[in-house]
Amino acid sequence: MMTNKQPLSQRLSWLVPTIYIVFLLLPIYWLVNMSFKETSEILGAFSLWPENPTLRNYRVIFTDPSWYSGYINSIIYVVLNTVISVTVALPAAYAFSRYRFLGDKHLFFWLLTNRMAPPAVFALPFFQLYSAFGLIDTHIAVAIAHCLFNVPLAVWILEGFMSGVPKEIDETAYIDGYSFPRFFARIFVPLIASGIGVAAFFCFMFSWVELLLARTLTTTDAKPIAATMTRTVSASGLDWGVLAAAGVLTIIPGALVIYFVRNYIAKGFALGRV
């Protein structure tokens, strides 16, 4: 007789995500493993963990400006981009969520197509455009270029959250004598704080992982860490240990950001707006 206990298939269901997570973590583990080895050990005998763990690779990165400045550059333009994207997207998203106006639907669609545009198409014209303005190799150039896909994204996410706020709240605030800017900053923005968090998270994410445009628009001064890595691969006779350590360090900011927004991720995805 079957009992009210969970059937076997349900009791074993934890295995599925567990196996998947192991699959996700294996390559990352391998990178971490390599980052604690000397290059000679990497190329020598095959081993599953560092026999002689060393911090040399990390020391190289933290002492060589051409390495660590890459991190600083990446973080500067990612933060710049996130701030710009969310700031300009806020009023636009409000307009889309509250008003109908001439050409609104076409405009919204056009914005979305930019999210779908292949960066490869834009690489060359961007280079020429930013050269003309003397912006090549500046942080702001990358930050603005990434607005191409992040601004539409931010508008889309924020519009979703704002549409969830009843319009009566706006009307009540006006009746209570709030001016629009004061209402927006004091009442509305706090109400959609989690939406802003989600939008900022996705802007950060897509700006952080993008390389094609970031590499095209920079040469030395604003070069992102990810691009520094590709150069090292081809030039310095492959210092695998340093390369692995640099890779591990690029994972950390993302991991930190996910950790802080973990309670909002599901909600952001639930809106179905990425």
Add this chain to the structure above:
Amino acid sequence: MARINLEHIRHAYGAKPKSEEDYALKEVHHEWNDGGAYALLGPSGCGKTTLLNIISGLINPSEGRILFDGTDVTQLTTQQRNIAQVFQFPVIYDTMTVYDNLAFPLRNRHVPEAEVDRRVKEIIEMTGLGGWAKKTARGLTADQKQKISLGRGLVRSDVSAILFDEPLTVIDPEMKWVLRSQIKRLHKQFGFTMVYVTHDQTEALTFADKVVVMYDGQIVQIGTPAELFERPRHTFVGYFIGSPGMNVLPAEIAGNTASIGDQSIALTFQPQIKAGARTELGIRPEFISLGREGMPVSVTKVEDIGRHKIVRARFADRPISIIVDEDGEIPAEPRVTFDPKAINIYADSWRVGGEA
């Protein structure tokens, strides 16, 4: 149809309950008669839904046994217990037609298709959803959806019991009456055992043969509406049932006299009270008469609610409510008398009997 016995059921949602407080449901030991209509009444969070889900098998109780017609079903699944349950919010299968929604529980049990068709048509007839049968259930209104949920329970004519978990919450007031009387009629017609959870006393009192009042994870009283009204076993029942609820006043009991402040009230019986218990006197507003004789009160407010008036007053420095007829006058120096037969005495919130 079945008689249901709950034997020493207790339930805690946490893994290891340490104290009595950890139990969402304190000990319940009770029998539900075959074919009875029961209402489970109580405020939000009192354990009503937990008890219901234990009967249906959605929750396994931490302790105790459940018997259907004398057979232990504690370890059986919901499906094996053959229970129907209707939830607070309508649950419908969006992508199916109304017909398929109603046929779903039967088809899952491999009922022959001809029999499915006969029973589904019967339910469609009864619920008045005829015009919708072939449409998907997505576009229906909340009460139509809830009718489908009800229908999915009723379509299985052989169920042990049907459980309702506040099924009329999302229904418009005028539709509530219609659906409630439909459910009642169906109960008379088919005679299934029925348990109906609600926090609305009117719904409970008009609906059920027996009302089970729950408070803070335990059953405080089971009785007919008249019993709950006249002899509340617990002061909570007194407050919760009736509008306004019973007046409960702290009282000193000595022999067959109760004293409230400096007023003494003669009792028709002598309550048996353990030393040190906190004692109270309960009297419903309906059984206090306001006039020129008796004990003095000061009237603070009069609410006219149509057929009668509710007088809010202070008696021995305590607020009390009194119900007065629509044309009853309120004298300048009002005094009250309590109907001695309607007085209940409580020790530590539980009613005490006594010798006459």
Add this chain to the structure above:
Amino acid sequence: MEKTWNNKAWFMVLPVLVLVAFSAVIPLMTVVNYSVQDTFGNNAFFWAGTDWFLDVLESDRFWDALTRNLIFSAIILAIEIPLGIVIALNMPKRGIGVPICLVLMALPLLIPWNVVGTIWQVFGRVDIGLLGHTVTALGIDYNYVQNPIDAWVTLIIMDVWHWTSLVVLLCYAGLVSIPDAYYQAAKIDGASRWSVFRYIQLPKMKRVLLIAFLLRFMDSFMIYTEPFVVTGGGPGNSTTFLSVDLVKMAIGEFNLGPAAALSIIYFLIILLLSWIFYTVMTTSDAQG
């Protein structure tokens, strides 16, 4: 929600418009400009009409790259969507396991794309990579640098590793929005596991699945960085996708005309797909 008609709302959209015009419209005009002209250097341009477009459309190189793109997208969709659903269905619904799963699963999504490439380039190497080493030790002949099939398998596993989590997170978000009462009612109605999936979970996931499907299709259609890092388009041209080819043409060979024409054709394909995406989305919204 009832919206009021107010053309002043344009002022609120203006900053977005200016910014996106600067980063999208002007560059796009440059591309159009190049696509219809020829040059012999020194900024001297000649009108070339539709020549570049015809060149691109008649070249095997374009059609081969497009075919590779479509096959690649089809394969990864066929793997990632069902896999994502299965994983999401088996995720814990509450408790400490939820944030752990979410954080660990989202991890690959936040790794820079070329680092993803590097991770797999290393992981798959026969000499120093765990995967390459293990597979070789099992006696399977595997070398993604020389064998096109191995290169494809590596790229596909890498994409599954990189992006399945997106499908999982979307599906999971759809699943947790289903009230418990639905599962309880299904138990009462005696529904089988399959019926619960077919009539409760799948309908509720329909919208997010659609988004997952289209996003994964678009992004895999535009894939550039990861194959560029892992295989560089090789061996031969076996993993040269449209984006890889385009960058090679524009920046490597500085073949501006054909590159610009290819960009526009590429962009028009994407535009068409976006339009389908948008239409499907809005009609599914309208259905509720």
